[in-house]
Amino acid sequence: MAAASEASPTASTTPAQHEHRASARERLLAAANELFYAEGVQTVGIDRIIERAGVAKGSLYNTFGSKEELVAAYLASRHDGTSDRLTKAIERFDDPRQKILAIFDAQAQLFRQPDFNGCAFTAASTEARPGGLIENAADRFRAWIRAMFTDLAEQAGAPDPVGLGRQLHLLYDGAGLAARMDHGDPGIAQPTRDAAEALLDAALTRSHQILAGG
């Protein structure tokens, strides 16, 4: 939720007071995060957002300009939140293999949250305007996830880090989708971890490894 830019045109020299309540932008983003994520960006209208945020409609359109840009800002904050969460889950390990498994463990923990409702980018882009801000936000998010897996696969010494990264991304996608579609069935965590280990073992086993490149 730290996506708010403080680029204020009125560059006042007033010392920022940290106690006054959140700005309209912050409260709109908080309301959007709750309502859009829980019920979907199509079914939730502007009126419900401003009601939850306690903000006038004019402020919303003065701040974001359109609903689509509000959705894009909501997705950007989701992107930042997931980046922080997974980065913290990773940095507690040194072994790249353990880092990869830590991602799936962090996801399993996320799926257990009672308010979990699937991937926000997948949901928002389902009926989004092609080529619009929402699709772009989803593309950026997926590129980040894929780069993370590819980098870790390379650090783990995989002969084909791109291929292993894509396999892990497939598993990541499948786990998130199944966790939503199966209504929080906890039986997803174990097969996900088993599959991740099997894919890592198959790709990293060095006994009969074909070295790709010098």
Place this chain on the structure above:
Amino acid sequence: MAAASEASPTASTTPAQHEHRASARERLLAAANELFYAEGVQTVGIDRIIERAGVAKGSLYNTFGSKEELVAAYLASRHDGTSDRLTKAIERFDDPRQKILAIFDAQAQLFRQPDFNGCAFTAASTEARPGGLIENAADRFRAWIRAMFTDLAEQAGAPDPVGLGRQLHLLYDGAGLAARMDHGDPGIAQPTRDAAEALLDAALTRSHQILAGG
């Protein structure tokens, strides 16, 4: 009141049985299949369905009763189509392992279709009313897919057919989701097949293989 099992999306428009044109129900389902699948059940309204089908609005409500029931019928026809497609893909092999890989090959072929737009059940249930007809249709479809993978895993002699079935289902979900989100990137087929083989090898080639009869 048999469900429209012969309403295949890609079938030709040849009137096989009778000379007169398709019934209102068939044309409505065909229009729903095109519009709902391509643009989403939320964004496509009733008026566009009846315009495409060339049917009066009264006939739609006389036939289906509500939009939700039309969506449910559209999903039922999708369910039947996928069942037929995957069943045909499977029955060309005898080895259960080859049957499983044939499913992923059939999916890869599906992803290459220019009008592919992801899993219809995943899309329709994204913002669906909880506990409604759409969610039920998605649950039934997922149960069928899972049973298929579990049965094949058991036939393949997996020591834990439920676990392997879930792993394969995760991969199935991930492949379908990635194929949509990555805008038809053909680079998904190879990692999917590699992962499927790795999961099968890990589950079926044990130090001491336990054959589950049959």
Place this chain on the structure above:
DNA sequence: CACGCATTAGACAGACCGGTCTAAATAATG
């Protein structure tokens, strides 16, 4: 205080939504 500016509540616009209903036209059936 006075000014400027952001924010407020809410009316309003124009479009679309799912769904109902009427009345004419058509098809099926005795």
Place this chain on the structure above:
DNA sequence: CATTATTTAGACCGGTCTGTCTAATGCGTG
């Protein structure tokens, strides 16, 4: 042919949607 049932086009309903605009209200700063 006459009767009945279905289908048709489209008006119509109440409601919701995004987005604009007005006018009053704060509220910090010179």
